[in-house]
Amino acid sequence: MPEPEEPEEPELPPTPTQKGLEDPIVTTPPTGIHNTPSKRSGRRRSDRGMKSSPLKQPHMRPSDTGAPSKKKRQGKAAVPFVFEGEEDAAAEEEAARPDDGTGTHFARRVPPFDPFGEQRTQRDKLQAEIAQLQADLELATAENERERVRVQQSVRRSSKQPQSSSNQEELLDMLRRHLLPAEQTAPAPDASQPLFDLAMDPTSWFTLASPALPLTLTAESESTPVSHHPIQMTAAEELPHLQIFTPFSISQTTSILPREDPSLPLLRQHTINVSSSPPGLFGARIELVANTSTLRVDSLSVPALDPSAVPELGPWIATLCDRAANTATERNVTLLTWSMAEWHRIALQRAHFWALLAAETSDPQTLLESARELRQRRRKKRRRDDEDEDLEGDALKRPSRTDLIAHMGRTSFDIPIPDDSVDEAHWPRLRVSWKIHFDWTGEGQSTVGVLAGLPGKWHNADDSKALNGLHKVFGDMVRKEETPMNAVRTVVALLAGDGGR
CATH class of the missing domain: 3.90.1150 (Aspartate Aminotransferase, domain 1)
Incomplete structure (x- = not known):
């Protein structure tokens, strides 16, 4: 038996969209609280002109500004949108971003560390100074050439004179920089410093403290020394x-x-x-x-x-x-x-010594008596004051100018040693030498020594070999600040047998 057919449902009426009309539910603005004007609208409008935070990352712009292809539209990754006007700002910030490798963000405005900063500053300063010197050199060369032309024309008596220099101010400025000393102005005293020192003094807060004296700020002017500047004098x-x-x-x-x-x-x-x-x-x-x-x-x-x-x-x-x-x-x-002055000074002392030595050795007995007195004073170990008086007595024996002239160039002096066993012509001799030489600075230096011409029997009788070290004894006495005169007297006394030879 055939099933009965179900009745067909009636079709729904078409929607406004299907009819080509706008949907009032979608297009009609909401009412009630959604339509209430906001009290913060003015603030929002004012916030539109504010700049964004410098730490905020700029919007990323797409690598391809053209229309995306079909494959790109089908991709999973969305292309970020870049607002108009932000593209140029992002490009400028990207170009201004320093690549110093320190890790400091460019938005912090922290200058990167430059290890050659001082050298660069010094280089710029020197380059500016070189440029100024080159400009001064060109100006001076041009002025010298103009002056040379003027002198040549004046020598030729030409009626045409060169024009005067039109850059007189530049010339005066150049001369002022290179010839006049730099003006140094002392900094003015700070008026707040005394008040700060007074405020930091805790004792000034107490009532028992003595009242502070009124401060008077006076600029202390130091007078220029008299010998600070050179005195203009003639050669005479x-x-x-x-x-x-x-x-x-x-x-x-x-x-x-x-x-x-x-x-x-x-x-x-x-x-x-x-x-x-x-x-x-x-x-x-x-x-x-x-x-x-x-x-x-x-x-x-x-x-x-x-x-x-x-x-x-x-x-x-x-x-x-x-x-x-x-x-x-x-x-x-x-x-x-x-x-020359050093040789004159030492030669004058040497001539004085030769003159005194010649006066004492003119009579051998006088030299022996002087040596005997010297040895007796040393044996008794008298006070140093007596020796100083004797040395001053030798210094007071000033020879005449004629005697000094005779001994100025003399470098050695022979002293006879008395010996009763032979006649005076065969007496032993003691030669005292005093030579002057100079170092590389021109300073005069003296070399004083003795040489003894003794007979062979004296050396044979000298078992202790004391005569061989005679020059060493004399040198030690001179180096110990002993006067050469006393050293000669001592050596003569030793050779003459005073106190046993």
């Missing part, structure tokens, strides 16, 4: 001040040497005459040729030197005047004059 006025430090009297004449070629530099010859005071003890003439362009000594010579100083001072002077010498001593007029 300077000469007496320079002669204080030398035992010589100095006179000088200056002349200009003729030039064979006008292009050669101008040479000036100085002739310096040196004489001792009192005169007669030393004399020399120095000739010095100076180059006026380079202000250097072109040649140095000593054509005249005291004969007594030639054996000891002559080789040293030849070393100073030689062009092949050391650069520190080559044509050094300072070392030359200093060594």
